[in-house]
Amino acid sequence: MTTRRWYDLVVLGSSLPALLCGALVGKRGFRVLVLGQGEPDPTYEACGRELPRAPFTFLAAHSPAARRIFAELTVHQVFRRRAVAVDPALQLVMPRHRFDLSLEAPDLSREIVREFPKVRRPIEEFHQTVDRTADELDQLLSRDLGWPPESFFERREFARLSTHQPFGKRGDALDPLRDLADHHPFRHGMGCALRFAGDLDPAQLNPFARTRLYTAWRRGSAKLEGGERWLRETLVERIRTFGGDVRLGERADRIRLNRGIATGVRLERAGEEIGASFVACGDDLVELMRLLPNRASFAELFEKMGEPRLRWFRYTLNVVIDAEGVPEGMGHDVVFLRDSHVDPALRPESLLWVQTGDERDGERVITVSAMIPRRAVEEIPGYLDTMRERVLASLGELVPFLGQRIILVDSPHDGREIQRLRERSLIGHDKPWTRGAATMQRVYGFPVLGALGVCALPVRTPIRNVLLCNRQVVPGLGAEGQFITARSAARIVASSDRRRRWMKRGLFTNVDV
Numbered sequence: 282m283t284t285r286r287w288y289d290l291v292v293l294g295s296s297l298p299a300l301l302c303g304a305l306v307g308k309r310g311f312r313v314l315v316l317g318q319g320e321p322d323p324t325y326e327a328c329g330r331e332l333p334r335a336p337f338t339f340l341a342a343h344s345p346a347a348r349r350i351f352a353e354l355t356v357h358q359v360f361r362r363r364a365v366a367v368d369p370a371l372q373l374v375m376p377r378h379r380f381d382l383s384l385e386a387p388d389l390s391r392e393i394v395r396e397f398p399k400v401r402r403p404i405e406e407f408h409q410t411v412d413r414t415a416d417e418l419d420q421l422l423s424r425d426l427g428w429p430p431e432s433f434f435e436r437r438e439f440a441r442l443s444t445h446q447p448f449g450k451r452g453d454a455l456d457p458l459r460d461l462a463d464h465h466p467f468r469h470g471m472g473c474a475l476r477f478a479g480d481l482d483p484a485q486l487n488p489f490a491r492t493r494l495y496t497a498w499r500r501g502s503a504k505l506e507g508g509e510r511w512l513r514e515t516l517v518e519r520i521r522t523f524g525g526d527v528r529l530g531e532r533a534d535r536i537r538l539n540r541g542i543a544t545g546v547r548l549e550r551a552g553e554e555i556g557a558s559f560v561a562c563g564d565d566l567v568e569l570m571r572l573l574p575n576r577a578s579f580a581e582l583f584e585k586m587g588e589p590r591l592r593w594f595r596y597t598l599n600v601v602i603d604a605e606g607v608p609e610g611m612g613h614d615v616v617f618l619r620d621s622h623v624d625p626a627l628r629p630e631s632l633l634w635v636q637t638g639d640e641r642d643g644e645r646v647i648t649v650s651a652m653i654p655r656r657a658v659e660e661i662p663g664y665l666d667t668m669r670e671r672v673l674a675s676l677g678e679l680v681p682f683l684g685q686r687i688i689l690v691d692s693p694h695d696g697r698e699i700q701r702l703r704e705r706s707l708i709g710h711d712k713p714w715t716r717g718a719a720t721m722q723r724v725y726g727f728p729v730l731g732a733l734g735v736c737a738l739p740v741r742t743p744i745r746n747v748l749l750c751n752r753q754v755v756p757g758l759g760a761e762g763q764f765i766t767a768r769s770a771a772r773i774v775a776s777s778d779r780r781r782r783w784m785k786r787g788l789f790t791n792v793d794v
Contacts, residue, residue, distance in 0.1 A: 287556035288314040288526070290774050291546050292563060292750070293572075295320045295529055297509075297760075299563025300516035301767030302750045302774075304354050307523030309775045314555065315520060316546070317529030318564060321715045323509040327691050327699050328708060332599040333508060334693050335722065336636035336648045338614055339364065340478055340494075341760040342503035345423035350764055354519050363511065364503040371498045372612035373470045374679060376621050380470065381612065382498055397467055403460035404467055408499070410457040415496045417446055427772060428755050428765045429736035439732060452489030452734035452757075466621065471495060473625075474616040476652060477634040480756035480763075482592045482726035483652075487734040490757035497761065504613060536560055536572045536747065543746040546572075559774050561748040565589075565723060566738060569749070578743045587728025589738070589753060593652045594721040596629070596665070598672045598692045600647045604640040606686030607647070613637055617679045629653045630671040635679060644688060649676055658718060665695040665718055694721045725753060735762065740769050748773060 289311035292303040300315065307313040324331050341347040342364055351357040369381035380396050383389045393404050421443055430439035440450075447455045461468045471491075476483040478494040486494070505511060517527050533546035537554060545556040562569040566589060570576050619631040629651045638646040649672055657664050669692055677683045690700040696717045698707035710716055727737040735757025740748050750770040755762030 286553075287545075288312045289557070289778075290314070290559045290561060291316065291533070291555060291557040292561045293533055293546070293569075294318045294563030294751070295513060295517075296563040296751060296763075297513070297516075298750045298752070298754075298763040298767045298770075299561065300513060300520070301350060301764060302561055302563075302770045303525060304516050304519045304523070305350065305767060305771035306774045307520050307525040308354060309771070310523075311774065311778075313520055313523070313525035314557070315517070315525065315527045315529070316531050316533055316548075318532045318568070320564070321693075321720055323513060325693055325712075325715060327599070327710070328689060328701065330601060330644075330646070330689070332601075332646060332691065332693075333597070333648050334720070335595060335597045336477075336614070336634055336650050337505070337509040338367070338636065339503040339505050339512075339760065340497040341764055342366075343497070343500040344761040344764060345419045346761060346764040346768060349423065350768060354516075356515055356519065359515070360505075363506040365506070367502050367504050367613045369612050370500075370502050370614070371474060372615045373474060373618075374615055375466060375470050375473075375618035378466050378470065380467070400461060400465065400467065403458075406460070407457045410455075411492055411496055411499055414447060414455075414457075414492060415500070418493060418496075421446055422761070422765065425768070425772065427740070427769045428762075429731040429739060431739050431741055443733065446733075448487075448489035448492075448733065450733070452487040454488075456488040457492055458488075469621060470616070470618060473618050473632055474498070476625075476632070477616070477650060479759040480724060480752040481735075481737070482724060484592075485726055485730065485734075486757060489733050490735050493735075493757075493761070494759055497759065502614065533572060536744075538574070538744065541578070541745060543744055557746075558777065559746050559748060561750045561770055561774075563751050565725075565751060566749065566753055569742075569747070573744070582739075582743050585729075586738075589725040589727055591655045591723055592726045593654060593724035594658055594694075594718070595724065596651045596653050596668055596672075596692070596694050596721060598649045598651075598669060598690070600649065600673070600676065600683075600687060601644055601689040602647060602680075602683065602686040603688065604643050604645045606680065606682065607637055607645050608680060611637060611680075615679070617675070619675050619678060625652060626654045628671075629657075630668070630675045633672065633675055633679075635676065647676070647680070652724065653721075666697065668692070668695055669697065694718060725756070727753075727756075730757070733757075740766065740773060 290306050290313050292299050292315045295317050303313045303315050368384045371382040373380040427435045430436040458468050475494045532549050534549035535547040537545040543560045547554050615635040617633045623631045625632040634650040636648045687702050693716050738753045748770045754766040
């Protein structure tokens, strides 16, 4: 089946950077189509309860890139009403230490004195460096630059604007924690916390990335009313308001090429062929390559930069408990390090990100995330089948009397039934295709990193008019990197049509939020 339907941009996937890119391009007056590509919703239903697929704290709340994009899309006022600063922004619990990352300077100073009196000065100097460099980096990240810079002019402009930042070209010239030993509890604990904030293999996070990710926590993460689901639904509504077409239930099974140039996509079920000037992929690169006739076009890119290597999966477990079972003083976001001498690659349940939801009908949902090494999932038979019990055992050391308070346990990733412990029953799920190991978020390592050591894959792919707009472009900056990626991809599309160049004058205007 063929059609004459045509769009300026077809977005593949409903990830945050993909939807942001679609909304920005639609705001510029271009015709946009978004295909869901089978990506599951951020939440799912279990026994009448809405549960998240992963913990979600909006760590880009104070990013200049996020503020400018929200202002451009005219959603900043709604966002401000729904976003609530979390204090303490982060709670680190580890053997013999419990540290609250308080938003107020006096409270933070007291925490440092209480937990780490012997190294008070280096830790206070670290926070001073973080605050000082944050303002310098905000000026860089607020610029309308292409990340990563690819053309000669982009590289020249990027080098000019980033010359005076203190971390150097590779992001490793300054280490704010240089006065602390590698295995000091504060350095080690914060390093563990940042594993959950970025989209890059934790072993590759350089001082620039670690400092910027810590800044995201330090300036106050935001708890959004409605969570990630509200954010995605708002972006979908914006795309439709700007005249775009959103089909989350459909997917493309082929990108149409003509002499190495993308000319559109083919829909999987209907066989409908849709023309497009640009195609932007919001999924991982491996998913993009499945839509192409062959991967020969990427051979030169892989020879130059290396091929992304899957390192970790992010596993989620939801535990519904009685509201009074949550310990008093437990923060909204807790990074729990059960044993500081155990490598998380060997026992991933020893390091958890624990997020506690609001009380509803006398119940609270505790969402737990663990990073599982790829080799364990793929090479050890039945590995995921035991993760639920291992995570619960670790969580029980953080939450006293957990076993007496549990109402329901479920994971969207291990393929097992929903456990209703009080009734001692197992409940099947009505949409099994939205569950299983394939739905876990993937974390990649990259042989070569680009600008400032936080960029990986280019937005422009070797196939002309095919763009990458996913977590693999600026993985070192986490949520902030996703906004930067969306802005970079939208910038390319918006500048492609000379007849609409005049519209760029209002692109990403500087609006205070």
